[in-house]
Amino acid sequence: MKKLTAILTAAMLMFTVSACSGESASTSDSKKGTIKLVLKDEDPSNPATKKYFSNLEKALKKDEKLDVKFELVQMPQGNYAEKLNLLLFSGDIPDMIYFQGGDQQIAEQDLLEDLTPYVEKSKHLKSIMEPYNEKRLKNYPYLLWIKPLDLKTPVIRSDWFNQLSSSKTLMADPSPENYKAFFKELTEKAPGGGKPKYAITAAGDITEIDSIFNMAFGINQTWLKKSDGTYEYAKVSEKEKAKLQFYSELYKEGLLDQQFATKQWDTKEKAFYDGEAGVITGTNGKVIDIYNGKMTQVNGKEAELTVLPPAKGEFQGYGPTDISKESRGIAISSQSKNKDLAFKVLDYMASPRGQMIDRIGFEGEHYKLSGDEIELTEKYYSEWYARFWEPAEFETEKPLKTPLLSKPAEQSAQLARDYYSEDNKVMLTEEASAKWDATENLYKEFSTDVITGKRPISDFEQFAKEWEEAGGAEITKYVNGKMK
Incomplete structure (x- = not known):
């Protein structure tokens, strides 16, 4: 923990010096700048990725008069959360960051921006949020992930x-x-x-x-x-x-x-x-x-x-559905000189024009115009995905000749909504989270051994005792205190 704090403190000092030597976040041009971002599965050398962000730059300039240049970070192969943390600990913190775990320890060092005031003033984004997104943001205001239920x-x-x-x-x-x-x-x-x-x-x-x-x-x-x-x-x-x-x-x-x-x-x-x-x-x-x-x-x-x-x-x-926080999502660095500009991009992606770019792909590849209708191609169904938001309600500029989702996909989404219920998961401290990981590994090993016949189910009480001794008892006490 002390080592992590020292590393992150050094990173903050680096950004402080940088900010003092140049423009501050509050005085930078909120309509022009380079947004450095890291997104899982988006390789800056990939032709599809290049085309996507090139199209987005043009659309932002045309629709919002925003002169944005995107600079994607090349992420090495391997565990994304681990590789991302290595990047951040080095002091190289992009303006916009996609997290899939590991964000809480970064947020606890005040390196992530509180997005609540941005969302409250947004033109489009607040209107596409589901109740569970709103509750997660209230509990943990650093990540946004406007997607359907991930059940x-x-x-x-x-x-x-x-x-x-x-x-x-x-x-x-x-x-x-x-x-x-x-x-x-x-x-x-x-x-x-x-x-x-x-x-x-x-x-x-x-x-x-x-x-x-x-x-x-x-x-x-x-x-x-x-x-x-x-x-x-x-x-x-x-x-x-x-x-x-x-x-x-x-x-x-x-x-x-x-x-x-x-x-x-x-x-x-x-x-x-x-x-x-x-x-x-x-x-x-x-x-x-x-x-x-x-x-x-x-x-x-x-x-x-x-x-x-x-x-x-x-x-x-x-x-x-866990409402304690977004388990994954996009954050904005609190050290960024382009915080306002970065959020304007996120807000634009929630607009009707932004959704057209994000949801249906490239014309001629993923869809084609058939008269006054949009016809999605097989390539769309087999490979396209939204890089940013995916609200349940989405109306295309022209009517869809083919549905956005296949019948089984739409049925699965409807069933997930029909069976919606909320979890009571409690967000743990960083210290408790480390113990939690140890107890989860203990559970995974035991459950696998029971299922595969290596251990009898009669060992369950022994496992429960081992779980408590590994930190489970302390976590249970903490959670019960929070539940009151």
Whole structure:
């Protein structure tokens, strides 16, 4: 902690000297300047990235009279959050920063701008925020991420789904037991002449599978209220124990991918397209849209995806929505000389013109004009994504001849909205967060060992004790204090 503080203090001094030797943030031209930014998955040498930001520069100048030049930071391969923190600790802090973890320790050093007053004065951005965005900003005013709910929904190719006799039962009553029966028929039957090796796969751990089953087992929030009025962490509760027992049965019977713990996201998706896995989960909306586009490209129109419901039990849903803070998003450096200009860019991206640039891609590639209508291409469905905002309500300048999302993608987004519920997750201090990471690693190791049969479920109470000793007891005490 002391080392981190020293590094960040040095970075702040560097910026202070820089600011004193040149223009201050308050006196800089808010309509002209270079915005240095870092965005995950945006390589400045990529032709599509170059074209996107070139188009955006022209649009900002034409529509808003903003003379902006974008300078993208080249990020090395590897863990994005770790590589970003190395960049920031070196004192090289861009004006606009996309975080996917690791932001809290930067914010605690006063290196991120409070965006609340900017949003309040915005022309467009405040009008596209959902209630959960507003609550997150109030709790943690440093990140913005105006996207649909990021809940994951399970999908299966429709030609397989329609051939299974258990499909109707599952849709009518998606209990964990009926899900298991559905998975069993899927692996035993040969729908479409193929036979998946396993019913469901996941990438690296059980988080994706939890989106189907957690709430059915009564795990509807991060902290569960006990009969005495205090709260316990869901992952050390009896409800979690019952869920892990269920997962271990799926694994033992060959329904859950035997390599789920080491699977990567790309090999998970390949297994789905190749027919090795029957069901995978993906973030509702655009990710399901991409899955659907690739699946139909590989296996034909009849393989269009069917979205499966969340399992139903004590509760039903794809998981609660965290409102403590944005888990990822765009921040503005408090040391930037172009804070106002940077926010004007973010605000423009929420405008109708900004949304046209961000949402439908390049004319001639991702869409074409067909008379007075906009026709989206296959390339749009298989590869395009919004770099900035993606509000639920979006009206194009001309009517869409083809829908923005495929039917399965829109259905997944609607189901995520239908099952919306709020989490009670508490934002931890930096010191507590380090202990939290240790306890989460302990849980991941134990849950994987139970599911794969390396440890019996009877060890659950021992695990819960180890979790408390590793910092869980201290965190629980802190959370209960915050809950009052």
